[in-house]
Amino acid sequence: MLTLRNLSRTYRTDTVETAALDAIDLDIAAGEFVAIMGPSGCGKSTLLNILGLLDSPSSGSYLFHDQEVAGLPEAKLADVRKRHVGFIFQSFNLVDELTVRENIELALLYHGISAADRRKRVAAAMDRVGIAHRADHRPSQLSGGQQQRVAVARAVVGKPDLILADEPTGNLDTQHGEEVMGMLQALNRDGATIVMVTHSPAHADYASRVVNMLDGRILVERRRAA
Amino acid sequence: MWRNYLTVGIRALAKNRAYAFINILGLAIGMAACLMILLFVRYELTYDATLPGVEKAYQFQSHYKSSQTGAEMNLQMSSYIAGQRFQKDFPQVDKLVYALGGSPVVMKDGEATPTEDVLLVDGNFFDVLRFPFLRGNPATALSNAGSIVLTESEARKYFGSIDVLGKTLTLTARAGRTIDYRITGVTADTPKNSAIKYTMIGRVDMASYWADIPEFLDSWGWQSGWVFLTLRPGADPKVMEAQLPAWEKRNIPNETLGGLTTNQGDDQDWHIVNIRDVHLGKAQAGSMTNGNDRGTVITFGVIALLILGMACVNFTNLATARAGQRAREVALRKVLGASRQQLIAQFLAESILMSGIAMLVALAIVEISLPWFSSFLKANIQLQYWGLDGVILPMILLVLVVGLAGGLYPAFILSGFQPARVLKANKSSADAQGSGRLRSILVVGQFAVSIGLIICTAIIYGQTIYAQTSDPGFRRDGILQIPNVGRIRDHGARRALVDEIKRIDGVVAAATTSIGVNTRNSSNRGFQIDGRNDPIELGTYAIDPDFFAAMGMQRVAGRNLDRNRPMDDATLPFPSQPAADAALNQRGLNVVMNELAVKRLGFSDPQAAIGKTVRTSMVDLKYGPTPVTIVGVFNDTRFRSVRTPMEPMMFYRDQGGDDYVVVRYSGDPQAVNNRIEQLWKRRAATVPYQARFSEEIVGKLYEAETARAQIFASFAILAVIVGCLGLFGLASFTAERRTKEIGIRKVLGARTRDIVQLLVWQFSRPVLIANLIAWPIAWWVMRDWLNTFDSRITLTPVPFVIAGAIALVIAIGTISAHAVRVARANPIHALRYE
Structure with missing residues (x-):
């Protein structure tokens, strides 16, 4: 499903050139649950951003569903992103001014879906993560775990086939972290491909494959026996 | 700290x-x-706040309110006799002086130079209005008839110096009479922020000055000058004003016109106004300098x-x-x-x-x-x-x-x-919490002000353009108007001059008249018709039959006046001869009117008025009213400002009563003007040639309106700039504040266009709401303003919608740069560093 070949990403300032990703090769098949681990600054998030088409590689090739997406214009990337990718962030990234329902609906607004259909799908997503009773609350009125559940609902409501999670449990306590991991696992079981960045070995265990990174390179790949 | x-x-x-x-x-x-x-x-x-002793100095004004139409005309001027009687009956009056306004001609080295703002006074003007002297003694300068005081500019203009005491200045004034004046003083020029303006002040003896027309001295309705006075210490002008209605009744005699009794005091009230309050006062007609109204200020x-x-x-x-x-x-x-x-x-x-x-x-x-x-x-x-x-x-x-x-x-x-x-x-x-809402409210307020000012500007401009271009009922282009022809005293010479003008290459028509494009004089007579007790007021103006052709007016019914029909001519010998007056009264007179006049007289349509006879006083009242027969009706015309109500007018032929020549020309205006000027200088060397094109006269007439429109436009632009500066700043901060949200939206698939739309809409909304506030207020204010014009544009939604659109476009233009920059930014930066 995702194929990275010799992919590099460098950041340039006036004097320094930093290689965040250095000639990476990576294949992710449909239905996989991949955890990316590594110390801070090793390029995990950069990799995730490139996978999610939020950032473009400096060189190399990225095939998304067999289509070369490296170097596509912004509008095209946005289009692929909204049809295929859902995001979950460590800091939830909910819009403070919108209610739970509206935050989730936001993901459908740019899909050209009718209002009635949107309502139905939002309701289903809320049921799925168990947040329906808080539909009209603002993010500031929710606990961290509840906020992340809203974020998960928002990530899945558009029915993406790829879910990217950037330390989804980083801001949560153990119990809420487990809850979120359970949700991701369930989504994966239902067919979604999941790529997750995490610092927690315990949560990495939920994945079918763990990719360890250091200094912009993939150090070890470890597959868990199914 | x-x-x-x-x-x-x-x-x-x-x-x-x-x-x-x-x-x-x-x-x-x-x-x-x-x-x-x-x-x-x-x-x-x-x-006039700095004029010495101004707190005791007043102007005696006469305000008119027509009992028939309710129309007001508030004059700063008063009749001569009103001032005399006021001084006689009110011991509180300390000093009082009558100042007759005029523009005589200065004769120097055989050359006639026109003047403006010359006052002829019957007392020591400077006892009342103490303008500073540069030469001479203010206490005695105007003690004797035949003395004159000049302003500094005027002294330099004629003599190149202000050391001119004792020199002689020759003025040709009313009816061509020449008087020599001895210069007894020089004052500084009158300041711009003064309601008083003069270039020269000459002392005359009013009785001998008006010997040929003694009626001037005892007519209560003849305002040609101003009455200035000082009050004694302790005198209260308000108390005195309260006594004026009774004073009027005691002083103003009734006049009878063919059985109808009228009194000049009926429609007239007098007011004692401090000099400092004249400029912004209620009375603005007959002012020396352009006044203003408190409302504008x-x-x-x-x-x-x-x-x-x-x-x-x-x-x-x-x-x-x-x-x-x-x-x-x-x-x-x-x-x-x-x-x-x-x-x-x-x-x-x-x-x-x-x-x-x-x-x-x-x-x-x-x-x-x-x-x-x-x-x-x-x-x-x-x-x-x-x-x-x-x-x-x-x-x-x-x-x-x-x-x-x-x-x-x-x-x-x-x-x-x-x-x-x-x-x-x-x-x-x-x-x-809440400061976001407050900001929105304030932005709405700002844009409401901007939009309101844009609307007002558009409407004021529209009305100003309309005033100068709307159909006045005559053809405004191609007219040259020459004043002072009345100074050529001999009717024959005057007619010969006009006949020669007609023969000049490029002249289409020429006629003498007493009314033209924005001529200041207005002359009214009461008309009697059977079955009504109160006389109907019409403007009455002497014209030559070619006047209508020269002005480009249309005949609606009947015929024009005819030079070959004696009944169409009201010309009387000068000075007056009782026999001729009586004869005119006996035989009657044919006249033409405009449509409004025959309507006021009660005729259903112009045709119905043809051949009908009404009565008015064309000669001294003692002969009774003169029967006048309407032989023709012309279309209504607006010779004065669009602020002035359309005037009902009667036109009659009087070869002695005209002061203007109107010339219709074709071809190069300046060439025609030059040819007429050459002829004029040959035929009437002692009368200054002061011809003006109608465009120039109309432009001057609306000068103040145009200036006001431009000031409004400048303020509107300033307001919009200030509003946009605020919006620009606010947009940048909002964009910053919404960075995270924009990032989320982008991650969820929003395109740059969607984000720009989102931000533009956020800032368009207050502008749209501002319209709802600005429109009704601007409509209300502008309706009131337009109502001060007799002829005006209709208030359509167009300027309102355009103003709203302009504000919206400017607002969008102001914020779109931000919106695009923010929308293009990569969302990962916004989301990573929460």
Whole structure:
């Protein structure tokens, strides 16, 4: 499903050139649950951003569903992103001014879906993560775990086939972290491909494959026996 | 402590240069507008304030209100006899002088030079109005008839010096009479901010001056000059005014016109107005200098305050919008022991500092633009810093008021942050509850002001253009109007001159007349018709039959007057001969009227009036009314301003009563003018040639309206600039604040276009709401204003919609740069560093 070949990403300032990703090769098949681990600054998030088409590689090739997406214009990337990718962030990234329902609906607004259909799908997503009773609350009125559940609902409501999670449990306590991991696992079981960045070995265990990174390179790949 | 505040304040400004620039520039524009208008308002309110003894000096005015139509005409002038009787009956009057206005001709070395604003007085004018003398003795300068006082400019114009005492100046005045005057004084030129204007003041003996027309001296309805007076100490003009109705009844005799009794006091009231109040007074007709009305002055003041208010709003808005950026500083200061009062003081000091910097910029703007502003208003507005009239004090006040008004709310918001929450959350986007809504409301207010001003500008411009281009009922182009033809006393010579003008190449028609394009004189007569007791007032004007062709008017019914029919001619010998008067009265007279006149007389349509006879006094009242037969009706015409109601008019032929020649020409206007001037100088060397094209006359007529429209436009532009500065600043802060949200939306698939749309809509909404506030107010104000015109444009939705659209386009233009920049930004930066 995702194929990275010799992919590099460098950041340039006036004097320094930093290689965040250095000639990476990576294949992710449909239905996989991949955890990316590594110390801070090793390029995990950069990799995730490139996978999610939020950032473009400096060189190399990225095939998304067999289509070369490296170097596509912004509008095209946005289009692929909204049809295929859902995001979950460590800091939830909910819009403070919108209610739970509206935050989730936001993901459908740019899909050209009718209002009635949107309502139905939002309701289903809320049921799925168990947040329906808080539909009209603002993010500031929710606990961290509840906020992340809203974020998960928002990530899945558009029915993406790829879910990217950037330390989804980083801001949560153990119990809420487990809850979120359970949700991701369930989504994966239902067919979604999941790529997750995490610092927690315990949560990495939920994945079918763990990719360890250091200094912009993939150090070890470890597959868990199914 | 204060040094720390100052350091932090200046560094905060330096760190946010764009913010500081927007704030200071916006405030500076608002303050500059406010200062200039303040200077203008003070200028308008202090007319004649510095004239010595002005607190005791008054003008005796006559105000008319027609009992038939309710139309008001409030004159600064009064009849000669009114002044005489007033002085006789009121011992409170100390000194009183009558000043007859006129434009005689100065004869020097055989050459006739026209003059303006010459006063002929019957007493020592300078006892009442103490204009400063440069030469001569004000107490005695006008003690004797035949003496004259010139202004400095006038003395230099004729003699090249102001040392002219004892020299002789020859004036040719009314009816071609020449009088030699001995110069007894020179005064400074009358200041621009004076309601009094003269170039020369000559002393005459009114009785002998008017010997040929003694009626002038005892007519209560003949206003050709002004009555000035001083009151004795303790006299109360209000008490005296209360006694005037009874005084009128005692003094004004009834007049009988063919059985009908009228009294000149019926429609007339007198008022005692202090000289300082003349300029902005109720009476503006027959003024020496252009007056103004309090409404205009107040309107300008209000607009200045609105613009200043908008600048303060920017200040408040930007300060609260960026409050979050300083939340950590506030929290830290509190943790370190600062009290809320101290923080409020700090932020207020900062805003006053900013307001002070803005004032310096504002002063630079005022210094640069005041000369332009002043000459534009034809005023002499000076910027003076020190002294009682200085602007230093108002400036300091303005700095404090603006600093406090703009800074108070943000100071309370900022100082109210809870340190624990701010520090724990490590928030950069802390925003006080409700301040977002307040900002929206304030932006709506700002745009409402801008839109309102744009609408007013559009309508005022529209009306100004309409006034100059609307169909006046005659063909306005191709007319040359020459005054003073009445100074050629011999009818034959006058007619011969006009006949020669007609033969000039390029002249299509020429006629003598007593009314033309915006001629000042108005002459009314009461008309009697069977079955009505009260006379009907019509304007009556002497014309030559070619007048209608020269003006390009249309005959609606009947025929034109005919030079070959004696019954069409009201010309009488001069001086008057009783036999001729009686004969005219006996035989009657054919006249033509305009449509409005026959309507006023009660005829159903113009055709119905043809051949009908009404009565009016064409000769001395003792002969009774003269029967006049309507032989023709012409279309209605508007010879005066569109502010003046359409006039019902009767036209009659009187070869002695005309003072103007109107010439219709074709081809090169200047060439025709030159040819006529050459002829005129050959035939009438002693009469100055002062021809003007109708376009020029009309332009002058609407000069004040045009200036007002332009001032309004400038203010509207200023308001829009200030509003946009605020919006620009606000947009940048909002974009910053919404970075996270925009990032999320982008991650969820929003395109740049969607984000730009989102932001544009956010800022378009207040503009759209502003329309809802601005429209009704502007409609109401403009309807009232348009009602001051007799002929006016209709109030359509067009200027309203256009103003709204302009504001919207400007608002979108202002913020779209931000919106595009923010929308293009990569969302990962926004989302990673929450």
